[in-house]
Amino acid sequence: MEGSAQSEDKRVERSKAKVLAETYRQLALNGIGGVTIEEISRHSGIPKTTIYRHWPSRSALLVDACSRFGSAPEVPDVGSLQGDVQALLTDLADRLQTANWNSVYPSIIDAAERDPVMASMQAALHKSFMTPFEVVIERARAKGEISSQQSTDDLVAMLVGPFFYRRWFSKQKIDRSFIDAIIDLVICSTSDVG
């Protein structure tokens, strides 16, 4: 009996994995607006009733799939605010220009404008990606490395905003010289230690 329960568990895991893989494929192709349970069922071969047994609604499946998007960056500790921010922005630039989620994220932002469930999922995703920035800034502040009056929220907006602007709005390259220019402006002009 135990053996059969185990194989049942595995079968459930396999069918959930198939559904999630197909959801990611449709998200990458068409964004959130293009994802339907109908098409997921058709392409994954998993019956709609089974999909609805695992996720009670299309929204629930989308929230589950999108909240697994990428892992939050680790908090660096290289010994200076400038070094930590450089590590985080280099990682962000890389994710923005190569990761799968970067072409899907605008559809999450769009859905969040109207759907409260998507809005709270987007808020959680956003928080998980911004927390490392907040941690390194607060640590530097505690060490007296930051001389400016600017709040941590303001500094994060000044560091990350230009990157999002380039990826999704102006569609310009985010290269090493752009990363350095942002760090020069935001970190070097607001910190005591260069």
Place this chain on the structure above:
Amino acid sequence: MEGSAQSEDKRVERSKAKVLAETYRQLALNGIGGVTIEEISRHSGIPKTTIYRHWPSRSALLVDACSRFGSAPEVPDVGSLQGDVQALLTDLADRLQTANWNSVYPSIIDAAERDPVMASMQAALHKSFMTPFEVVIERARAKGEISSQQSTDDLVAMLVGPFFYRRWFSKQKIDRSFIDAIIDLVICSTSDVG
């Protein structure tokens, strides 16, 4: 005959205006993804065949509607780079927090990720909104007001990026103190004249 041609023109204008008004209403409710010719026809009372006579496709109608979104800001000339940027950012903050298009724009950004027609429309919209920033920065550069090596593109990203970040990603308030913090950082630290 001339009179009848005129009344025919007026009738066409009225029906186009009805279709555009209904398109805006659906855009504001649901973003681009929620706009269908079927629903526009149903709510405006204009037959689908007439809509397709004016706009050959759903895309063409969306491009026409979205490209009329808001007017580009005027180029200010108050005598200093700081004053000009302050005028532009105050106007931008206001538009981002009150204008109709700000909840629709993410759906344009999303569509632009996959649809080349939407991408070129978004690029044109973006350009029309950023040009005033470029004009005041280039004018200040020509007058020797800017000491930094930073390119105009970099400065625009640093000024505008944090605003877009707050409106669509972190959902934080854009108030007077935030506007002043951005100007202090980007303009005062890169210009010779304060």
